[in-house]
Amino acid sequence: xxxEPKGHWRGLRxxxxxxxxxxxxxxxxxxxxxxxxxxSEIVIRLYEDWGDYPRHIWATVYASTLGFxxxxxxxxxxxxxxxxxxxxxxxxxxxxxxxxxxxxxxIAPILVLTLSGMAPRIALAxxxxxxxxxxxxxxxxxxxxxxxxxxxxxxGGSRWxxxxxxxxxxxxxxxxxGLRVAAxxxxxxxxxxxxxxxxxxGLGAYLLGSLGRGEPDRLWGIGLVATLIAxxxxxxFALLAxxxxxxxxxxxxxxxxxxxxxxxxxxxxxxxxxxGTIALPxxxxxxxxxxxxxxxLISKTPxxxxxxxxxxxxxxxxxxxxxxxxxETLPITFVGMAAGLLFAFLLAISSRLFPRAIEAFLPVALVxxxxxxxxLTPLLVLILGRGTSLTLWVTISVTFFxxxxxxxxxxALVPRSAEDVPRAYGASRWTEMRMVTLPASLPYxxxxxxxxxxxxxxxxxxxxxLATGKGLGNLLNQSRGFLDYGMIWTVAAxxxxxSVIFYQLVVIVEKRVLxxxxxxxxx
Amino acid sequence: xxxPDGIALSGVCKTFSGRGKVVxxxxxxxxxxxxxxxxxxxxxxxxxxxxxxxxxxxxERADAGTVRIAGQxxxxxxxxxxxxxxxxxxxxxxWRSVKRNVEVPLEVLGRSRSTAxxxxxxxxxxxxxxxxxxxxxxxxxxxxxxxxxxxxxLVTHPxxxxxxxxxxxxxxxxxxxMNVELQRIWAETGSTALxxxxxxDEAVFLADRVVVMHAVPGRIxxxxxxxxxxxxxxxxxxxxxxxxxxxxxxxxxxxx
Numbered sequence: 001x002x003x004e005p006k007g008h009w010r011g012l013r014x015x016x017x018x019x020x021x022x023x024x025x026x027x028x029x030x031x032x033x034x035x036x037x038x039x040s041e042i043v044i045r046l047y048e049d050w051g052d053y054p055r056h057i058w059a060t061v062y063a064s065t066l067g068f069x070x071x072x073x074x075x076x077x078x079x080x081x082x083x084x085x086x087x088x089x090x091x092x093x094x095x096x097x098x099x100x101x102x103x104x105x106x107i108a109p110i111l112v113l114t115l116s117g118m119a120p121r122i123a124l125a126x127x128x129x130x131x132x133x134x135x136x137x138x139x140x141x142x143x144x145x146x147x148x149x150x151x152x153x154x155x156g157g158s159r160w161x162x163x164x165x166x167x168x169x170x171x172x173x174x175x176x177x178g179l180r181v182a183a184x185x186x187x188x189x190x191x192x193x194x195x196x197x198x199x200x201x202g203l204g205a206y207l208l209g210s211l212g213r214g215e216p217d218r219l220w221g222i223g224l225v226a227t228l229i230a231x232x233x234x235x236x237f238a239l240l241a242x243x244x245x246x247x248x249x250x251x252x253x254x255x256x257x258x259x260x261x262x263x264x265x266x267x268x269x270x271x272x273x274x275x276g277t278i279a280l281p282x283x284x285x286x287x288x289x290x291x292x293x294x295x296x297l298i299s300k301t302p303x304x305x306x307x308x309x310x311x312x313x314x315x316x317x318x319x320x321x322x323x324x325x326x327x328e329t330l331p332i333t334f335v336g337m338a339a340g341l342l343f344a345f346l347l348a349i350s351s352r353l354f355p356r357a358i359e360a361f362l363p364v365a366l367v368x369x370x371x372x373x374x375x376l377t378p379l380l381v382l383i384l385g386r387g388t389s390l391t392l393w394v395t396i397s398v399t400f401f402x403x404x405x406x407x408x409x410x411x412a413l414v415p416r417s418a419e420d421v422p423r424a425y426g427a428s429r430w431t432e433m434r435m436v437t438l439p440a441s442l443p444y445x446x447x448x449x450x451x452x453x454x455x456x457x458x459x460x461x462x463x464x465x466l467a468t469g470k471g472l473g474n475l476l477n478q479s480r481g482f483l484d485y486g487m488i489w490t491v492a493a494x495x496x497x498x499s500v501i502f503y504q505l506v507v508i509v510e511k512r513v514l515x516x517x518x519x520x521x522x523x
Numbered sequence: 524x525x526x527p528d529g530i531a532l533s534g535v536c537k538t539f540s541g542r543g544k545v546v547x548x549x550x551x552x553x554x555x556x557x558x559x560x561x562x563x564x565x566x567x568x569x570x571x572x573x574x575x576x577x578x579x580x581x582x583e584r585a586d587a588g589t590v591r592i593a594g595q596x597x598x599x600x601x602x603x604x605x606x607x608x609x610x611x612x613x614x615x616x617x618w619r620s621v622k623r624n625v626e627v628p629l630e631v632l633g634r635s636r637s638t639a640x641x642x643x644x645x646x647x648x649x650x651x652x653x654x655x656x657x658x659x660x661x662x663x664x665x666x667x668x669x670x671x672x673x674x675x676x677l678v679t680h681p682x683x684x685x686x687x688x689x690x691x692x693x694x695x696x697x698x699x700x701m702n703v704e705l706q707r708i709w710a711e712t713g714s715t716a717l718x719x720x721x722x723x724d725e726a727v728f729l730a731d732r733v734v735v736m737h738a739v740p741g742r743i744x745x746x747x748x749x750x751x752x753x754x755x756x757x758x759x760x761x762x763x764x765x766x767x768x769x770x771x772x773x774x775x776x777x778x779x
Contacts, residue, residue, distance in 0.1 A: 435616070
């Protein structure tokens with residue numbers, strides 16, 4: 001038997017094998033009649049097109065960098081406030097869930113209506129960053145060593161002193177880990193805004209403009225560059241973290257919106273807080289419109305959407321179009337999400353049974369965490385065409401990878417001692433799996449579900465918008481063409497609302513089930 | 524012919540390799556525990572005492588040497604339900620109630636849980652957890668969780684009982700209480716017991732023989748017979764003769 005090549009050599013070898021297979025498959029036009037060109041063909045085309053690239057890359061990098069900075073300023077600032085004040089955290093819970101769950105493509109058009117120039121792209125990039133950094137900050141600050149803060153307090157230090165001297169430094173690894181995940185999110189946000197916002201420059205615009213030309217090698221080249229930029233932004237922060245802190249933390253996407261315990265407050269206060277939590281997103285929506293000063297005809301307040309959908313002269317037609325679109329979008333969202341989760345679950349479980357076989361796959365799955373997967377939908381159009389299967393596969397691919405990473409990393413945390421007990425009684429692999437691994441994976445299955453809810457809706461809407469011409473995504477795209485402002489706002493509001501409701505449903509079921517089983521929520 | 528030894532290890536060797544380092548965990552470890560005896564293994568951290576137990580249980584494979592549990596290979600003994608085991612941390616499944624945790628070995632061995640129901644209840648009562656049958660591990664104190672682990676180890680009527688620092692997480696007072704209870708339970712079941720511990724007084728109080736190990740490489744340096752009559756009373760903990768034996772164990776443990 002050959003000696004095991006070790007460590008990164010094995011990774012390099014796997015990468016080389018993958019590239020070789022890609023090259024052969026591409027050169028022989030084995031995928032959908034040449035929809036996947038050979039790697040060298042893509043690189044050559046990239047070289048030929050290079051004249052076009054700098055302005056597109058500059059536009060995307062500019063928007064994502066500014067968005068990254070702004071999103072982080074808000075994320076860290078809000079994180080500090082939330083860590084200091086449980087009331088604020090409770091009050092902003094609705095806003096935080098909405099930011100986490102909103103499908104960026106749905107609000108891209110309304111940002112284009114209300115902001116101008118690069119601002120919509122920057123705003124969407126910032127939204128993709130805010131949540132990750134905010135949760136990382138809250139978690140980092142609240143996990144600080146309580147004994148160390150006790151020392152500061154014991155010497156009469158204020159809460160601010162404790163924050164300054166202990167908690168902020170303690171939170172740094174968590175925040176840096178957050179920035180690492182946030183950076184590729186900013187790139188994704190910028191590209192999605194380029195899809196939804198028109199404009200000439202930017203990799204998203206370039207991708208969209210090249211979609212109709214039937215040149216697979218160019219599309220793949222753009223996809224490669226977009227992936228590279230996102231990957232580099234991730235690697236940069238990973239390097240920074242390991243340089244400054246000496247250690248890097250696992251790449252897990254936190255999907256839990258931070259919560260506070262409000263149990264010990266009076267009923268009246270709790271009701272007020274709940275009402276405030278629900279009202280705040282709408283108040284911010286209203287405030288945003290008043291602030292931008294865009295005329296009422298174009299920008300709709302919450303009340304404006306209600307009028308459009310229920311009271312106006314076209315209400316009936318609007319309702320029926322919205323319902324028809326929902327009837328197309330929702331089933332495939334659920335099917336795609338369920339399929340993505342199921343694949344991820346089966347693969348993660350079998351990674352416990354056949355560790356060596358799956359070991360090679362985990363790095364691939366980790367790399368996809370930094371890829372703007374949804375933004376690569378045009379590439380899938382080449383392979384799968386514009387039918388329902390495209391929507392399904394886009395949805396599966398954007399849900400499968402993050403779910404797999406969450407599950408696989410969660411399962412790796414199952415303590416050895418828990419498995420030793422059945423094993424010491426001679427249990428088979430299957431018995432061990434049934435008794436220990438499967439139940440232990442439940443919290444991570446819920447965490448993965450929370451993560452995939454908004455992604456599934458985003459995947460479906462992107463596919464509908466760019467390719468299939470069905471459902472909510474298409475309704476949104478059409479309404480832009482018809483200047484049907486009411487419908488644009490309605491679709492945006494409804495899709496955010498649906499995402500939030502699904503997310504909350506998952507959280508409620510999760511709490512019930514895990515509490516009954518005596519388990520804690522997976523962070 | 525005499526009955527086969529409860530636990531018999533002979534010439535067991537084990538090395539671990541990883542990250543370019545090779546560690547000799549066990550060198551030529553031989554140990555024979557007569558049926559019905561109580562043996563304690565004591566040694567510094569990293570001396571391989573837990574590895575001895577894991578090899579005896581069949582959880583790790585020895586590089587060389589043989590292991591017989593009640594005259595059988597370890598995994599055969601495990602599948603025949605001869606062994607019982609309690610680990611360092613209680614290693615309970617957090618989503619199962621006390622009763623369902625105690626039933627785990629029965630489930631693995633494919634024994635009927637309904638016919639054993641009375642026995643499961645007996646074991647729970649034996650460790651003093653009556654009334655907590657349906658509690659989840661998260662609702663119990665550390666000491667109570669350890670007692671669930673003991674009940675689980677005993678539920679199969681094991682001929683051979685393995686315990687890896689079962690009271691490691693407990694405070695001194697509770698630990699002594701549990702030592703006294705464990706002696707009572709062991710005497711009632713008549714099983715062969717192997718206890719891995721780093722508490723000298725615990726080892727001397729419970730065991731017929733204390734096996735002392737040293738580290739790097741992990742090896743047995745001495746086996747000390749403990750002369751006290753059974754049942755041993757809690758007052759033994761303050762007996763001068765008890766302290767003399769403890770001092771002797773400590774000397775062998777720390778001496779070269």
